[in-house]
Amino acid sequence: MQKLIFPEHFQWGTATASYQIEGAWNADGRGLSIWDVFSHTPGKVKNGDTGDVACDSYHRIDEDVALLQKLGVKVYRFSVAWPRIYPEGTGTLNKPGLDYYHRLVDALLAADIEPFCTLYHWDLPQALQEKGGWDNRETIDHFVHYAETLFQQFNGKIKNWITINEPWCVSILSNYLGAHAPGNQDLQMALDIGHHLLLAHGKTVQRFRQLNMEGQIGIAPNVSWNEPYSNREEDVAAARRMRGACNEWFLDPLFKGSYPDFMVAWYQKMGASVNIQPEDMAIIQQPIDFLGINYYTGSLVTYKQGEGDYDGEDVEEGRERTDIGWNIYPEGFYNVLTWLTEQYGDVPIYITENGACYNDEVQNGKVADTRRIAYLQKHLLQLHRAIASGVNMKGYMTWSLMDNFEWAEGYSKRFGIVHVNFETLVRTPKQSFEWYQQVIAHNRLEV
Numbered sequence: 237m238q239k240l241i242f243p244e245h246f247q248w249g250t251a252t253a254s255y256q257i258e259g260a261w262n263a264d265g266r267g268l269s270i271w272d273v274f275s276h277t278p279g280k281v282k283n284g285d286t287g288d289v290a291c292d293s294y295h296r297i298d299e300d301v302a303l304l305q306k307l308g309v310k311v312y313r314f315s316v317a318w319p320r321i322y323p324e325g326t327g328t329l330n331k332p333g334l335d336y337y338h339r340l341v342d343a344l345l346a347a348d349i350e351p352f353c354t355l356y357h358w359d360l361p362q363a364l365q366e367k368g369g370w371d372n373r374e375t376i377d378h379f380v381h382y383a384e385t386l387f388q389q390f391n392g393k394i395k396n397w398i399t400i401n402e403p404w405c406v407s408i409l410s411n412y413l414g415a416h417a418p419g420n421q422d423l424q425m426a427l428d429i430g431h432h433l434l435l436a437h438g439k440t441v442q443r444f445r446q447l448n449m450e451g452q453i454g455i456a457p458n459v460s461w462n463e464p465y466s467n468r469e470e471d472v473a474a475a476r477r478m479r480g481a482c483n484e485w486f487l488d489p490l491f492k493g494s495y496p497d498f499m500v501a502w503y504q505k506m507g508a509s510v511n512i513q514p515e516d517m518a519i520i521q522q523p524i525d526f527l528g529i530n531y532y533t534g535s536l537v538t539y540k541q542g543e544g545d546y547d548g549e550d551v552e553e554g555r556e557r558t559d560i561g562w563n564i565y566p567e568g569f570y571n572v573l574t575w576l577t578e579q580y581g582d583v584p585i586y587i588t589e590n591g592a593c594y595n596d597e598v599q600n601g602k603v604a605d606t607r608r609i610a611y612l613q614k615h616l617l618q619l620h621r622a623i624a625s626g627v628n629m630k631g632y633m634t635w636s637l638m639d640n641f642e643w644a645e646g647y648s649k650r651f652g653i654v655h656v657n658f659e660t661l662v663r664t665p666k667q668s669f670e671w672y673q674q675v676i677a678h679n680r681l682e683v
């Protein structure tokens with residue numbers, strides 16, 4: 237048995253998001269979000285599930301913080317529901333909504349757990365969506381105003397801020413592929429939305445600096461690792477496009493101040509281009525304190541004309557897949573992290589999401605989710621490799637603390653290290669919780 241030791245002060249954590257766990261969808265003045273509307277629309281979410289109740293975490297702060305304390309994490313990533321703070325997106329501040337997050341943050345600090353706050357994890361106020369949502373540039377300034385409110389309310393209490401969770405999901409998945417709220421299917425709109433999200437990020441970072449806030453701020457894109465099936469030029473180009481749509485499309489503006497030419501050309505072939513105003517790229521390229529990385533899966537890609545949006549097809553290698561159907565591709569974790577450092581320099585990185593979907597149920601009071609342990613073990617080994625190779629890794633937050641509302645999959649897909657019975661809301665730590673507890677306690681991985 238080998239013991240892989242992680243750096244001293246490595247920050248172990250776990251993560252959730254407001255719409256996925258809170259419930260209390262219409263309590264204490266909370267306004268409607270686009271996910272309330274989407275999940276209440278028949279046919280959009282599996283089994284007609286909604287986030288109306290979810291894990292009821294809005295009413296279970298002490299119970300959930302006790303789980304975090306038992307787990308032994310140093311950091312806890314959660315998100316604030318914009319419609320709880322500004323029910324209409326702007327205008328009147330909803331104090332009861334703000335008070336909920338004060339209670340949560342105070343409980344975390346009392347438990348010696350660092351809050352990691354995501355400002356936007358997809359629950360846009362519906363009132364703003366009705367004025368065009370992220371496709372309307374005015375939403376950018378409403379977001380900065382919402383963020384500034386939280387900065388002023390929590391300065392000194394929350395010292396770790398993430399502006400936007402996964403711009404690719406908010407733009408492409410939600411407004412071109414139409415799989416998530418609000419469900420548009422318009423590539424030009426999706427590219428404009430992606431640009432507006434990056435602008436909202438950049439302007440929020442500027443405001444954070446102007447307010448001389450304590451702490452650090454970053455953004456959390458999802459990344460994918462797609463390698464060419466062969467060294468044939470067409471396979472290399474197809475894999476590059478698949479990676480580029482997810483990775484460079486957002487990372488190049490953030491760190492290089494421009495969109496990747498090869499993807500601009502590809503989208504032009506698809507009939508779309510980004511509308512950039514003169515100051516935009518300088519705003520987007522605001523220096524950040526860390527990069528959050530969400531990694532789940534990867535693939536080998538072969539060129540196939542007309543396949544998907546990028547003339548690329550995942551090759552079926554016979555790899556094990558999780559219960560949501562995603563390839564288990566641990567070496568992609570190492571490859572994407574070392575690639576990030578080669579491409580964008582020595583930026584401090586937190587893994588803000590990594591985890592697996594397995595739908596194990598409670599049997600005799602226990603959940604033997606050994607496949608999740610195997611997934612985490614394989615990925616933490618690759619993470620350790622990346623650190624040994626010089627990647628500036630600051631921490632790791634597994635997705636997720638508990639089973640929760642998995643967007644269009646509803647409650648049919650479980651990512652938690654704590655099982656939730658969605659009838660009774662009883663939480664049951666899984667075997668992976670106990671395994672992760674030991675990794676954290678000893679700051680090491682046994683392989």
Ligand SMILES: OC[C@@H]1[C@@H](O)[C@H](O)[C@@H](O)c2nc(CNc3ccccc3)cn21
Binds near residue numbers: 253401402530589
């Ligand atoms: O799907 C698992 C999690 C999800 O629960 C989080 O809210 C979200 O931040 C998240 N992002 C990914 C990776 N990107 C992705 C790709 C296709 C569909 C949905 C998410 C996985 N996850």
